[in-house]
Amino acid sequence: MPHRALPLLLAVAALAACTSDEKAGSLDRPVVELSDALCRPTPVGRQATGCYLTLTASADDRLVGVSSPVAGRGQIHESRVESNMMMMYELKEGLPLSAGQAVELKPGGAHIMLLSVTEPLKAGDTVPLTLTFASARPVEVTASVGQPALTDADHTAH
Numbered sequence: 001m002p003h004r005a006l007p008l009l010l011a012v013a014a015l016a017a018c019t020s021d022e023k024a025g026s027l028d029r030p031v032v033e034l035s036d037a038l039c040r041p042t043p044v045g046r047q048a049t050g051c052y053l054t055l056t057a058s059a060d061d062r063l064v065g066v067s068s069p070v071a072g073r074g075q076i077h078e079s080r081v082e083s084n085m086m087m088m089y090e091l092k093e094g095l096p097l098s099a100g101q102a103v104e105l106k107p108g109g110a111h112i113m114l115l116s117v118t119e120p121l122k123a124g125d126t127v128p129l130t131l132t133f134a135s136a137r138p139v140e141v142t143a144s145v146g147q148p149a150l151t152d153a154d155h156t157a158h
Contacts, residue, residue, distance in 0.1 A: 037143035072116025
């Protein structure tokens with residue numbers, strides 16, 4: 001019987017070593033904090049919406065992806081004026097985050113686009129988002145659905 005227990009003990013010891021290594025490695029990974037998550041409502045028939053939030057990374061990092069169960073896909077976009085027209089582009093390389101500096105995703109600037117939204121989003125609803133980063137662990141957040149506060153600089157609606 002003792003010779004049968006040896007493989008089990010070795011397997012448990014190996015699993016314990018992996019778990020402690022994973023925990024030690026996670027202490028070295030940057031952390032990204034999120035706040036003020038908001039997604040715009042979608043009128044009936046519209047299958048895309050913009051989402052906004054503020055990100056603060058503990059170390060230099062990059063927002064590289066976003067997903068939500070309410071959308072077919074999510075993208076990171078930037079709006080900018082070109083030839084007197086507001087243009088929107090996907091940031092295929094992601095959005096850089098500088099250590100300790102809050103990066104505000106907002107209308108008229110960098111933002112998240114949810115595409116192929118499966119059901120209309122109404123004010124008062126919530127939207128689960130998962131943001132992925134180049135170095136930090138993915139972060140899940142629940143965004144409220146509503147209209148962002150507009151400023152004089154905001155001239156577009158998503």
